[in-house]
Amino acid sequence: MPMLSDPSKKYKPYPALDLPDRQWPSRRTTKAPIWLSTDLRDGNQALANPMTIEQKTLFFQQLVKCGVKEIEVAYPAASDTDFNFVRMLIEKNLVPDDVWLQVLTPAREDLIKRTIDSVAGAKHAIIHMYNATSPLFRNVVFRNSKEETVALAVKHTKIIRQLTEECSAQTGTVFKYEYSPETFTQTEPDFAIEVCEAVKAAWGKAGPGEDRIIFNLPATVEIGPCNHYADRIEHFCRNITEREKVIVSLHPHNDRGTGIAAAECGLLAGGDRIEGCFFGNGERTGNVDLVNLALNLYSQGIPPNLDFSDIQSVIEVVTQCNDLPVHPRHPYAGELVFTAFSGSHQDAIKKGFEVQRKQHAEAKARGENQYWDMPYLPIDPADLGCSYEAVIRVNSQSGKGGIAYLVKQHLGLDLPRKMQIAFYQVVQDIADREAREMMVDDIVTAFRKTYHFGGPSYQGRLVLKSFEISSEPSVEPDTERSDSQDERRRFDGTILVDGVLRVIKGEGNGPLSALLDGLRTHLDIDLSIREYSEHTLGEGKEARAASYVEVVPPGEGRKAGWWGVGVDSDIAGSGLRAVLSAVNAAIGDRPLPELKLLVGFDKRSSLADVASVVLNALHLELPKRLQASFFEVVQRSVGDKDDDVRVKEVSYDTLIKLFRETYGYEVAPEQSRVSLKSFKMEYLGDGSDSRREINGEIVLDGKVRPLKGQGNGPLSAVLAALHELIEGTFAVREYSEHSIGEGSEVTAASYVELTYTRDEESQKKSAAWGVARDTDITASGLKAVLCAVSKLDFKPRSLVNGSA
């Protein structure tokens, strides 16, 4: 049958109540009502499969946990399951002392008796009796007159009074009485009051406070808008006598979808108590949802006296017991309610969180309340145990703001606007390609992979291992503009390139352009920086710098470039890492020039490449001057064979052999003029200063000689000892050392450049480098010195007494 063009021929409007001086519309709710959960009765009766005793027990315990103090647990006269459930709760002592068990009974003596038997022995019990009072039920269903209806209620109220008094005497159970004129909203207003007055008189012991009688005024079926319900409640509250001895209980159903509104308006109209179910379960469209009502109060700053700090576990228990889902868009509880899909919402939330964080910090400093004030989020999801992670999800409608927010939340990175756009595109591409919604973890992982950010598993092809930035005067001194920019920066670092350590050197106006210069020279990567920004990450000692950089190929200023990010405790380090992050994106899979030793006289890259080979083969990080020195040696060795060398390739083996020979590095002792046999280095005196004495033996020109001397440190002690054996003067021009490896495997490498003046008169000075490695750092330094000595053209002192 189609819908009628004139539905007034079929449906009558609700009967309006004339209440021109109604007060409720201008009142405000300032405190929570008494809550009565009827999940286990009204809710359970409405289930296709009523709950088992185990499920009812689980649900009961959840209600108690949430802080519900009045729980309608059963309709005990209707089924043995219900009766046994109530007995079990009492006998197993599952009811806390401050919780009232409520049980429902119709107005029939035998059923009332069984109902009271069910709660005998409970600490607190509410007997809830109802009879139908509306004309429809009076005339059609029960064929009762008004008088008969009142008489029925009165008679059975008296029976309840008598039986509960007997039960109290025997078991000590404290009783309250609740009466429902069923279908209250469809009952004539004055007749509803008439019945309740008669019941109150029959009960005969309603008093203020704890002794109040409860009148439940159900919208058994919701037939009118919420203002109609509120008018009915206000009318009842104003006309019932001894109002102070009455608890007015509201029992809205949701047939029109306005159960919540009816309950809230009914509270304004004088309701003291609300009966409902969690998440709105119940006959047809359900009872009013207590969770929704409680959290509405909470969002207004009113304590609801119900705790939903872990709403997910409440949802789990309730859905498991009812076998009904909670709608994904159910207020406060649905899985999507703290989720923003649209880009503009995500953006607003991101900004909201940022502003709120500042406002909260300021309010906290002033000792003021930190109010929740967020676009699109009426309450803080965290209060319900929901995490912010769920706040933003990404689909094809999502914006860059939401994604940037997630990156900020999870990695602390505040991406520049243009980088947000770039990363947004990356995420969109993945979402499109995989045709799915991207979750938080997907986005964070995508960020790490894209920008090679956060640990070895996300490492790119180029990885910064160590670096040094030094300044040097401009290559072309500009006297006219000497005030600024005349200092250039030099980058000197070690970068892992496709798994091979490479020494990279470059120059530029700043550290980043110096690195890019190095990459251009050594790896044929030609990029320049278009955008750069930075911010600090964290506070105090933990503070680090985050840098963002966009690189572009030369001459393509308009096209999109590649973004990179770097984090380091050092600001130069974070910038350099950001550059490499962007460069990794820019180079993709493109092959890079392999390390080849092109040792000519016009090849800029070769000095660093030579150092790279020594580093990879011997793990030696040569000091800069030694790099230059060795490079000269290499060039000469090539030049010796062919005078017209411009660019010549040298094999790794040749180079390493040349290095060992040149610096006496790890050569057999018999191959050098001086070698160490044994030594002992000791502090002089009480050790309060650093003066040292060395005692040992060396082999000098094939003969064992004592080594004995003192100095301000190990090196000067060794030189003093050497001066006893060799004519002329040695001095240390440069010394450095570093460790190789880690833990028990660690060894020391030492580099020393010695000068030697053999002839004091002519002042002719020569110099040589020595390189050595030993597990003991003093031995390593000592051996390096002896290596250098061996390379110098020294003259031993003649032996006393001609014993040689």
Ligand SMILES: [Zn+2]
């Ligand atoms: Zn109901």
